[in-house]
Amino acid sequence: MILAVDVGNTRIKAAVFEGTILLEVFVFMKTELEKSIQNILNKYKKISHLVVSSVSDVEKQAFISFESSVNIHFVSHKDSFPFVNCYETPQTLGIDRMVLAAGATLQFPSQNRLVIDAGTCVTYDFIDENDNYLGGAISPGLRLRYEALHNYTAKLPLLTLENPKHFTAKSTSESIHSGVVNGLVCEIDGFINQYKAQFSNFIIILTGGDTEFLAKRLKNTIFANSNFLLESLNQTFQYKIKND
Numbered sequence: 384m385i386l387a388v389d390v391g392n393t394r395i396k397a398a399v400f401e402g403t404i405l406l407e408v409f410v411f412m413k414t415e416l417e418k419s420i421q422n423i424l425n426k427y428k429k430i431s432h433l434v435v436s437s438v439s440d441v442e443k444q445a446f447i448s449f450e451s452s453v454n455i456h457f458v459s460h461k462d463s464f465p466f467v468n469c470y471e472t473p474q475t476l477g478i479d480r481m482v483l484a485a486g487a488t489l490q491f492p493s494q495n496r497l498v499i500d501a502g503t504c505v506t507y508d509f510i511d512e513n514d515n516y517l518g519g520a521i522s523p524g525l526r527l528r529y530e531a532l533h534n535y536t537a538k539l540p541l542l543t544l545e546n547p548k549h550f551t552a553k554s555t556s557e558s559i560h561s562g563v564v565n566g567l568v569c570e571i572d573g574f575i576n577q578y579k580a581q582f583s584n585f586i587i588i589l590t591g592g593d594t595e596f597l598a599k600r601l602k603n604t605i606f607a608n609s610n611f612l613l614e615s616l617n618q619t620f621q622y623k624i625k626n627d
């Protein structure tokens with residue numbers, strides 16, 4: 384039994400796996416890390432490994448108190464991955480993006496895949512049918528867009544995510560909601576259409592904290608799975624054990 388831990392720049396997501404079966408998902412803030420992990424280990428006493436993907440400032444030190452009771456593996460660029468990394472700066476590629484690419488490669492073999500992770504940032508990762516990781520893009524997520532409009536202007540208020548009432552907004556708050564939400568929805572559909580111009584067919588996986596909100600607004604057909612990174616983390620770890 385393993386505990387997969389995804390440390391993002393906003394929240395920590397964790398999931399207990401028995402083989403490939405996902406037993407339970409937990410979401411908590413970085414400040415609650417130690418208490419939350421301890422509670423999970425108390426509840427699931429058969430957990431033997433913690434597998435951690437971190438893109439944030441949470442390092443191994445934060446997990447040191449668990450070293451005596453479980454094996455802890457921090458996914459790193461040194462691990463085996465089931466794809467050829469064609470990124471020009473492979474050592475700077477986000478571990479989360481590598482785990483997403485590994486999951487897409489293992490779960491959807493022998494086809495082109497585009498993974499979109501709508502979290503703090505929106506990341507786009509493309510893996511071709513020959514398992515070459517080609518790269519992608521990094522874009523601000525919904526919360527970042529609201530905060531940027533407030534933090535870098537004199538008068539715009541800080542709003543939280545809301546469905547815009549009109550595309551052509553008729554008030555300041557509605558203009559912000561329309562710009563943030565429709566801006567990202569049009570961006571994502573635009574990126575997908577751009578990839579469609581280059582690749583005849585590919586599958587699209589949408590994940591991240593804003594999966595549910597965005598999935599129903601996108602014109603393109605996608606596989607929406609908010610637990611995709613956690614599932615991929617479990618699969619990447621199983622792959623590593625077999626191939627290291």
Ligand SMILES: Nc1ncnc2c1ncn2[C@@H]1O[C@H](COP(=O)(O)OP(=O)(O)O)[C@@H](O)[C@H]1O
Nearest residue numbers: 391392393394502503504524525526591592593
């Ligand atoms: N309770 C929440 N707290 C913070 N963000 C949330 C929450 N619920 C949904 N979200 C949305 O999820 C996004 C963060 O997604 P997440 O996958 O947790 O990010 P990361 O993996 O980068 O930490 C934010 O843009 C926000 O819109």
Ligand SMILES: CC(C)(COP(=O)(O)O)[C@@H](O)C(=O)NCCC(=O)O
Nearest residue numbers: 391392438475476477502503504521
């Ligand atoms: C772009 C990211 C911040 C996304 O992280 P998240 O939105 O999941 O918090 C992360 O993938 C990262 O730190 N990447 C390093 C740069 C790169 O991938 O090229």
Ligand SMILES: [K+]
Nearest residue numbers: 500502504506
């Ligand atoms: K992300």
